[in-house]
Amino acid sequence: MNTTTKEQARFDVRLSKEQKLFFEKAAYLGGFRSLTDFVILTVQEKAKEIIKEKEQIIPSEKDSQLFFDAITNPKAPSKTLKSAYEDYNSYNNFIPL
Template sequence: MEAQISKDERIELRVSATDKRIFKRAQKLSGDKSFSSFIVRVVKEQAQEIVAKNDRVIATETDRQIFFDAVFNNTKPNQNLIEAAKRYKSKKS
């Protein structure tokens, strides 16, 4: 028996007649029992994929902060970075 989940939130949106026909056809082909369950399932799957893809790029909030600090803070390179750049340039010549 499936657990009942409280559904107290509502989303309203407008779509073109063409989009609605495509969505309805896809719902019938998918086997989803209702149009609403189809829309929720498809949007949820896509949302989870988008979030998972983002989370793979930057794993944690700490990692995210370190990354953005490194990219956007106007800091000078440390000695190790300066020496690495010199070694790289000397090998290139």
């Protein structure tokens, strides 16, 4: 028999009675089966949002650094780039103004 089980972990939290009642009301009004379902789904959605935002910012910061480095410390043009520049200039010399 091949069964797969998910490993589970426990997460305990202490909160005031007012907070618990407030969260239970939100869970009930939101149509959740339980306070646990409400908390898990709400926290999971917020976690996804935070991770997505941060994962977008990190590459953006790296891209900014690469761009800044390229502008402040440019490499010498390659043979291909020089050739393209010469082709462009020779083409523009034939265009009547």
